[in-house]
Amino acid sequence: MSNNVLAFAESRGGDLRRAALEAVTAARAIADVRGGAVHAIIFGAPGIGAHAARLGAHGADAVLVVEHASFADNNPEAVAATIASKMAGYGAFVCAASATGKDIAPRVAAKLKVPVASDAVAMTASASSITVTHPGYTGKILQTLTLTASPAVVSVRPGAFLPKENAKAGAAESVAPAGDPAASRVKVTETAVGNTAKLDLGEAPVIISGGRGLKEAGNFKLVEDLAAAFGNAAVGATRAVTDDGWRPHSDQIGQTGRLVSPDLYIACGISGAIQHLAGMRTSKTIVAINKDKEAPIFKIADYGIVGDVLEILPVLTAAVKQAKASG
Amino acid sequence: MCIKRVPDMDVRFKIAPSGKAVDESGLKFDISDFDGYAVEAALQIKEKLNAGEVVVISLGPDVVQETLRKAMSMGVDRAVQLKADAVPADSYSIATALAAELKDGAYDLIMFGRMSIDTAHGATGAMTAELLGLPVVNAISKLEFDGRTAKMRRELEGAYELVECSLPAVVTIDEGIARPRYPSLKGIMAAKKKPLETKPAQLAEQRLALDAMALPPERSAGRIIGEGSAVVPELVRLLKEEAKVL
Numbered sequence: 310m311s312n313n314v315l316a317f318a319e320s321r322g323g324d325l326r327r328a329a330l331e332a333v334t335a336a337r338a339i340a341d342v343r344g345g346a347v348h349a350i351i352f353g354a355p356g357i358g359a360h361a362a363r364l365g366a367h368g369a370d371a372v373l374v375v376e377h378a379s380f381a382d383n384n385p386e387a388v389a390a391t392i393a394s395k396m397a398g399y400g401a402f403v404c405a406a407s408a409t410g411k412d413i414a415p416r417v418a419a420k421l422k423v424p425v426a427s428d429a430v431a432m433t434a435s436a437s438s439i440t441v442t443h444p445g446y447t448g449k450i451l452q453t454l455t456l457t458a459s460p461a462v463v464s465v466r467p468g469a470f471l472p473k474e475n476a477k478a479g480a481a482e483s484v485a486p487a488g489d490p491a492a493s494r495v496k497v498t499e500t501a502v503g504n505t506a507k508l509d510l511g512e513a514p515v516i517i518s519g520g521r522g523l524k525e526a527g528n529f530k531l532v533e534d535l536a537a538a539f540g541n542a543a544v545g546a547t548r549a550v551t552d553d554g555w556r557p558h559s560d561q562i563g564q565t566g567r568l569v570s571p572d573l574y575i576a577c578g579i580s581g582a583i584q585h586l587a588g589m590r591t592s593k594t595i596v597a598i599n600k601d602k603e604a605p606i607f608k609i610a611d612y613g614i615v616g617d618v619l620e621i622l623p624v625l626t627a628a629v630k631q632a633k634a635s636g
Numbered sequence: 637m638c639i640k641r642v643p644d645m646d647v648r649f650k651i652a653p654s655g656k657a658v659d660e661s662g663l664k665f666d667i668s669d670f671d672g673y674a675v676e677a678a679l680q681i682k683e684k685l686n687a688g689e690v691v692v693i694s695l696g697p698d699v700v701q702e703t704l705r706k707a708m709s710m711g712v713d714r715a716v717q718l719k720a721d722a723v724p725a726d727s728y729s730i731a732t733a734l735a736a737e738l739k740d741g742a743y744d745l746i747m748f749g750r751m752s753i754d755t756a757h758g759a760t761g762a763m764t765a766e767l768l769g770l771p772v773v774n775a776i777s778k779l780e781f782d783g784r785t786a787k788m789r790r791e792l793e794g795a796y797e798l799v800e801c802s803l804p805a806v807v808t809i810d811e812g813i814a815r816p817r818y819p820s821l822k823g824i825m826a827a828k829k830k831p832l833e834t835k836p837a838q839l840a841e842q843r844l845a846l847d848a849m850a851l852p853p854e855r856s857a858g859r860i861i862g863e864g865s866a867v868v869p870e871l872v873r874l875l876k877e878e879a880k881v882l
């Protein structure tokens with residue numbers, strides 16, 4: 310078995326995603342124990358190889374660059390087939406458990422006839438096995454799982470392995486795709502990117518989330534203003550709000566939405582239903598603003614303010630702006 | 637459709653003495669959330685086409701029969717239990733057993749949940765598709781048909797994709813497709829007479845083992861710092877000096 314580890318360098322629309330650097334960082338943790346090298350693999354339209362240097366700066370000894378026009382959009386069949394065809398030289402494959410990574414990992418694993426250890430928040434490697442901690446039961450239970458299959462296929466939860474600078478060669482090597490990527494049976498006909506300036510919920514250190522207590526869709530402006538005042542914040546929502554169409558479904562946090570663990574989570578007019586808590590209870594610091602002092606959200610909030618969110622938000626936004634300005 | 641029996645999540649779990657399972661006493665069980673959406677979506681397709689047969693499969697001990705009956709009470713035509721002493725942690729092993737059952741079924745569409753709500757691997761559907769040699773589209777929130785082409789929508793972080801694929805195919809279901817219906821009394825009566833077949837599950841070797849389950853560390857109890865916008869300066873001070881997030 311090879312001690313080398315292959316990391317999936319996720320990109321979208323030609324841009325490298327933070328998930329790529331997290332995968333490389335997690336791969337490094339395995340390779341360093343085993344005395345192996347980390348290679349990253351990146352797919353994209355011609356030109357994507359330019360990201361090799363950044364992958365190298367975060368710990369990739371080499372970067373396999375697979376350029377083809379049909380990798381401009383997601384092409385999971387061809388991506389998974391190419392990765393699987395390269396795995397003979399590796400003892401492990403690591404990707405982030407992002408929407409794309411979760412799509413790729415089980416495909417690669419099944420092609421290699423091995424299981425996948427999904428969505429790890431912690432990981433320890435030995436020469437022949439990898440043990441992961443994987444939250445289940447809507448975050449209420451931590452499962453410890455040991456993977457003994459070879460190669461090992463692991464996906465790591467976004468945010469759990471923060472990208473670390475770790476200068477390695479990052480030497481780019483051009484690699485041909487396995488088969489004809491244009492012949493994939495699954496075709497993406499359109500990729501609609503939201504506001505690209507907007508930070509992704511999985512990547513933002515701060516999340517400002519709104520619930521039905523905001524009274525109407527238009528009042529989300531107050532939440533967006535607070536997010537803008539932080540500068541490093543994304544906006545989330547409860548299902549009550551996404552069901553009513555105030556916010557897109559992709560903003561939903563909870564059991565059936567996104568699972569997030571930012572440094573700071575501010576819940577505005579959110580009751581704190583168990584299904585919502587399932588998606589955010591691992592946030593480092595939680596602030597809640599709710600007019601009902603009995604609201605369950607206060608049971609898990611580090612700092613609670615009882616009061617009208619519509620009145621408090623503008624005051625908080627101004628105070629955050631001022632705090633940011635004064636450093 | 638492949639459905640999994642899972643406990644209701646709206647409880648405080650206790651760990652069983654083995655340290656490797658939840659204590660099941662007092663827990664209620666039902667169809668895993670996303671699998672329930674898949675059942676509803678399948679029934680709606682059948683109703684629209686006014687043709688076809690909807691089949692559910694569940695791998696596990698005899699208690700899964702209750703879950704299969706529930707699906708049949710919603711309108712599913714027949715059920716298959718792949719009998720195993722327990723549901724293993726290794727999703728590749730589960731996928732091999734499901735694929736062995738599905739391969740001769742000549743199904744046009746095979747649906748899974750995007751992940752099971754308890755063990756949350758998010759892997760079984762795509763793995764089964766690979767084993768069957770069928771195309772798979774993961775985590776779809778919309779599904780329509782144009783002849784034998786499925787047109788789907790997949791949510792990504794801050795974006796979405798429109799995806800097409802021709803049948804037969806495997807899809808894994810995200811939220812947003814359909815809210816599962818409640819079984820009617822008539823449905824519950826009818827389900828008792830619908831066919832439920834039991835076969836041994838052909839599980840592959842286990843190479844992903846569950847070593848332990850634990851409850852995550854409790855958050856310290858919440859603290860209300862005051863009322864109204866007057867406490868905003870205090871909040872900002874705490875965020876800066878105590879939590880150090882500002």
Ligand SMILES: Cc1cc2nc3c(=O)[nH]c(=O)nc-3n(C[C@H](O)[C@H](O)[C@H](O)COP(=O)(O)OP(=O)(O)OC[C@H]3O[C@@H](n4cnc5c(N)ncnc54)[C@H](O)[C@@H]3O)c2cc1C
Pocket residue numbers: 519520521522523546547548549550561562563564565566567577578579580581582583584585588598599600601604616617618619669
């Ligand atoms: C199977 C299932 C899955 C689910 N998955 C999710 C999920 O993934 N994510 C999710 O979020 N939910 C989910 N839910 C829904 C969840 O149960 C709750 O219904 C939802 O989270 C409630 O949203 P909310 O807090 O915005 O609304 P509400 O519960 O209506 O709460 C509104 C809150 O705002 C407060 N309020 C009102 N006016 C003001 C004001 N002027 N100022 C300050 N506060 C005010 C109220 O006191 C109240 O606490 C799920 C439910 C089910 C059954």
Ligand SMILES: Nc1ncnc2c1ncn2[C@@H]1O[C@H](COP(=O)(O)O)[C@@H](O)[C@H]1O
Pocket residue numbers: 638639640641668670671693694695696723727730747748749750751752753755756757758759760761
């Ligand atoms: N024991 C099982 N029996 C039938 N289907 C299952 C079983 N386990 C998982 N599945 C299916 O696979 C999906 C994904 O499960 P998982 O990979 O465990 O997250 C579920 O939503 C079900 O559709």
